Amino acid sequence: MQEIIEKINELFENGTVNRVLAWKTGEFDYERTPAVFTKEDGLDGFSYDSFCAANLAKYLILETKKEGKIAILAKPCDTYNLNLLIKEHRIDREKVFILGVPCRCKIDVEKIRAKGIKGIKSIKEEGDTLIIDTIYGEKTCPRQEAIQDKCLACQGRTHVVFDEKIEGGEPANVEKIDRMAEVEKLEAMTPQERFDFWRSELSKCIRCNACRNVCPACTCTTCVFDNPASGVSSKANTDTFEENMFHIIRAFHVAGRCTDCGECSRVCPQHIPLHLLNRKFIKEINELYGTYQSGEDAQSKGPLTNFTQEDAEPSIVYTKGRV
Amino acid sequence: MLKCSISEINNLFSAISGLRTLYLPVEKAGQALYGAWTPQARLCLDKLNTVKSPKDLFFPQSEDLVRFQREGKKISIEMPDAIDEKFVLFGVRACDAKGLQILDTVFLSDPVDTYYAARRENGIVICAACSEPEETCFCNVFGIDATEPAGDIVTWTVGDTLYWEAKTEKGAEFTEKVKGVLEEASAEEEASVAAQNESVKEIIKQLPFADLNLEGFDGDHLLEKFNSPKWAELSKACLGCGTCTFVCPTCQCYDIRDYDTGHGIQRFRCWDSCMYSDFTKMAGGNPRKTQLERFRQRFMHKLVYFPSNNDGEYSCVGCGRCVAKCPISMNIVKVARALGEESK
Amino acid sequence: MQVNETAKEQFRPVIVAFCCNWCSYAGADLAGSSRLNYPADVKIIRVPCSCRVNPLFILRAFERGADGVILCGCHPGDCHYSTGNYYTRRRMTLLFSMLDYMGIERERTRVEWVSAAEGAKFAATMNDFISTVAKLGENRKLRDLRCKK
Numbered sequence: 001m002q003e004i005i006e007k008i009n010e011l012f013e014n015g016t017v018n019r020v021l022a023w024k025t026g027e028f029d030y031e032r033t034p035a036v037f038t039k040e041d042g043l044d045g046f047s048y049d050s051f052c053a054a055n056l057a058k059y060l061i062l063e064t065k066k067e068g069k070i071a072i073l074a075k076p077c078d079t080y081n082l083n084l085l086i087k088e089h090r091i092d093r094e095k096v097f098i099l100g101v102p103c104r105c106k107i108d109v110e111k112i113r114a115k116g117i118k119g120i121k122s123i124k125e126e127g128d129t130l131i132i133d134t135i136y137g138e139k140t141c142p143r144q145e146a147i148q149d150k151c152l153a154c155q156g157r158t159h160v161v162f163d164e165k166i167e168g169g170e171p172a173n174v175e176k177i178d179r180m181a182e183v184e185k186l187e188a189m190t191p192q193e194r195f196d197f198w199r200s201e202l203s204k205c206i207r208c209n210a211c212r213n214v215c216p217a218c219t220c221t222t223c224v225f226d227n228p229a230s231g232v233s234s235k236a237n238t239d240t241f242e243e244n245m246f247h248i249i250r251a252f253h254v255a256g257r258c259t260d261c262g263e264c265s266r267v268c269p270q271h272i273p274l275h276l277l278n279r280k281f282i283k284e285i286n287e288l289y290g291t292y293q294s295g296e297d298a299q300s301k302g303p304l305t306n307f308t309q310e311d312a313e314p315s316i317v318y319t320k321g322r323v
Numbered sequence: 324m325l326k327c328s329i330s331e332i333n334n335l336f337s338a339i340s341g342l343r344t345l346y347l348p349v350e351k352a353g354q355a356l357y358g359a360w361t362p363q364a365r366l367c368l369d370k371l372n373t374v375k376s377p378k379d380l381f382f383p384q385s386e387d388l389v390r391f392q393r394e395g396k397k398i399s400i401e402m403p404d405a406i407d408e409k410f411v412l413f414g415v416r417a418c419d420a421k422g423l424q425i426l427d428t429v430f431l432s433d434p435v436d437t438y439y440a441a442r443r444e445n446g447i448v449i450c451a452a453c454s455e456p457e458e459t460c461f462c463n464v465f466g467i468d469a470t471e472p473a474g475d476i477v478t479w480t481v482g483d484t485l486y487w488e489a490k491t492e493k494g495a496e497f498t499e500k501v502k503g504v505l506e507e508a509s510a511e512e513e514a515s516v517a518a519q520n521e522s523v524k525e526i527i528k529q530l531p532f533a534d535l536n537l538e539g540f541d542g543d544h545l546l547e548k549f550n551s552p553k554w555a556e557l558s559k560a561c562l563g564c565g566t567c568t569f570v571c572p573t574c575q576c577y578d579i580r581d582y583d584t585g586h587g588i589q590r591f592r593c594w595d596s597c598m599y600s601d602f603t604k605m606a607g608g609n610p611r612k613t614q615l616e617r618f619r620q621r622f623m624h625k626l627v628y629f630p631s632n633n634d635g636e637y638s639c640v641g642c643g644r645c646v647a648k649c650p651i652s653m654n655i656v657k658v659a660r661a662l663g664e665e666s667k
Numbered sequence: 668m669q670v671n672e673t674a675k676e677q678f679r680p681v682i683v684a685f686c687c688n689w690c691s692y693a694g695a696d697l698a699g700s701s702r703l704n705y706p707a708d709v710k711i712i713r714v715p716c717s718c719r720v721n722p723l724f725i726l727r728a729f730e731r732g733a734d735g736v737i738l739c740g741c742h743p744g745d746c747h748y749s750t751g752n753y754y755t756r757r758r759m760t761l762l763f764s765m766l767d768y769m770g771i772e773r774e775r776t777r778v779e780w781v782s783a784a785e786g787a788k789f790a791a792t793m794n795d796f797i798s799t800v801a802k803l804g805e806n807r808k809l810r811d812l813r814c815k816k
Contacts, residue, residue, distance in 0.1 A: 031652040034560040054651060119458045135526055195770025195808060200352045210564035210650050226601055232723060235578050236385040236593030241811040245726050248765055252722050255761055267650035269566045270354055270374055280768050284761055307753035314756060314778040317763040584813045585731055
């Protein structure tokens with residue numbers, strides 16, 4: 001972290017940027033809030049560690065409209081979203097200094113809580129173990145078991161866009177998962193089982209819109225679901241249809257653009273596995289139109305704004321080996 | 324005081340559900356939520372907070388108000404089915420029970436919200452005293468005793484035993500009906516409950532937010548708080564989602580909308596969130612143009628407007644749901660601390 | 668038992684067909700002027716191009732009681748706007764696979780390319796689609812119950 005602070009101060013001093021978008025400590029040992037630090041106010045409360053899971057890319061849309069150049073701390077996965085925002089002309093590349101920071105996979109406090117560990121006072125990392133000091137005594141938890149789901153599925157990516165990169169520390173000893181395994185598991189089910197699975201998950205939705213608002217690919221100024229003239233705006237799921245519709249459309253709108261950053265599932269207060277909807281699209285796109293990773297570059301045409309004359313017909317959906 | 328062994332708690336629940344529908348925290352796709360009891364339900368009685376608060380049972384996220392049908396030039400009005408389900412709500416924590424009292428001051432004062440009033444009338448609230456508070460809890464700041472919740476009946480769990488005591492007439496009447504599955508507790512056992520309550524109170528004193536100072540959060544300092552320059556920084560990261568308002572046990576704002584079913588109009592109301600951009604949207608425009616104003620509204624309402632209109636009663640109960648669930652870890656405690664520091 | 672059988676026989680699905688102005692709508696016209704039979708359960712909505720159809724249109728049709736939704740456009744390569752239907756093809760493939768993924772019967776949605784000269788194909792396609800959907804019965808999984816009469 002020291003190296004990052006030195007770098008930011010250097011950027012402040014040589015006038016490259018006048019502010020930096022990063023994370024700030026909170027009330028709890030594990031709390032990190034996205035924050036903008038200015039040259040004048042300094043880096044009071046600045047932090048970069050295993051709890052900085054939030055993707056900061058989306059904040060740049062507003063920030064780059066302001067005066068002067070801003071630096072952003074970007075984890076490898078965040079840089080994919082930066083590329084997408086640059087490609088879609090949502091941010092002004094000239095007004096951003098991208099400082100790549102290393103990532104050892106982030107920790108999800110909710111996973112620690114789910115283990116029945118209550119009253120967390122502090123969390124220390126010692127190698128592959130977390131030492132958790134609680135009101136009810138000291139507890140331990142293997143680091144692997146508290147890793148954010150989105151990090152488990154991250155395929156050890158590297159920074160794809162940056163102005164400068166800070167190489168860092170020891171690599172994380174984290175066992176990754178096959179990100180399509182869960183999708184395949186669902187595909188192997190019968191339609192009724194799949195229907196029941198999504199019903200039980202989506203019926204928990206409280207329509208807080210956190211998944212949409214946090215998504216760095218969801219950048220419309222007015223969402224169709226907030227537009228009373230659209231005929232589909234709704235503040236609550238008054239019917240099961242609305243639960244399905246909102247999530248199909250949300251996922252569809254980012255199909256071919258979603259970088260699989262996993263923010264939607266991270267912020268869901270009901271822990272609905274929303275990434276499984278996005279990944280289904282990614283999987284279909286990869287299988288039908290060739291492997292595509294959104295955000296890998298800032299130029300290529302997305303799969304849904306592109307075509308070939310030989311594309312599969314929609315009827316291919318009926319021929320897939322699932323009944 | 325009465326008691327029942329935890330291992331036989333399903334006998335108690337089955338007796339209750341024989342009389343009325345029983346709602347209690349059950350697991351739904353991995354989350355603890357209030358749901359109807361069935362012998363197969365996976366109970367989450369040791370969970371401190373359900374994701375959504377129990378206000379849902381009295382003030383549902385969406386409910387039908389009235390239906391209109393048109394035939395030629397005649398419009399007929401159809402009222403929804405009467406709200407007559409008698410139910411029991413089990414496992415309500417002290418903070419949520421206080422939350423219901425705050426909703427009462429809003430919905431039961433003139434003009435009475437008849438939909439809410441009917442559910443309040445039909446429901447019996449059985450509270451569960453807390454034994455293992457979380458670091459996010461700060462109910463004591465609002466004068467709530469987590470070991471003595473305000474319900475019709477209060478239960479305490481000590482070891483393998485559930486202790487039961489009726490607190491209101493409604494509660495006593497209901498206790499008579501299920502007495503068959505409960506036993507009298509001895510004086511020693513009552514003492515063990517009291518001892519546990521004392522130790523829980525000690526833990527609560529040590530919680531990180533226990534010393535939260537709300538001095539200066541009242542009508543007298545309204546403009547000072549409203550005009551604070553801190554709001555800009557506090558609201559900067561806010562996503563404008565409705566998580567905090569929808570998990571809150573005291574947020575009570577709603578919207579009324581019409582849905583065209585193709586053969587009539589269904590008028591319903593649903594929770595609304597002051598964090599949403601269209602919350603204050605009117606024909607003439609939107610007075611809260613940025614997230615700063617929307618963010619400020621929520622906390623000003625909880626900590627300043629509500630107490631200044633209701634004899635100093637804050638409309639926060641310290642349940643800690645918004646603290647735990649905010650996607651960007653911004654919460655009422657941070658706001659109170661930032662603004663409180665300023666006035667010092 | 669017999670009552671049920673009769674009820675099943677009587678079930679007439681509501682079909683919404685989005686037809687592009689240049690090919691498929693003209694194809695439907697030709698089917699009509701050629702006196703080809705297809706049931707009146709098909710409600711045709713004319714769109715400027717098949718690629719005008721947003722996934723929301725399909726969902727909204729189901730919401731309001733459609734039992735099947737079919738989208739007809741010009742044959743790939745023949746689009747009046749050159750490439751519109753190529754985008755439709757990708758979009759609808761993804762949407763249908765998502766509906767399938769969510770457990771909604773995949774036979775309820777279809778894309779067919781019908782030219783202005785293919786009146787017979789239009790009628791045959793509709794007849795086939797209606798019988799497929801009729802076999803599935805009423806759409807229960809993806810509709811707004813408030814719209815039910």
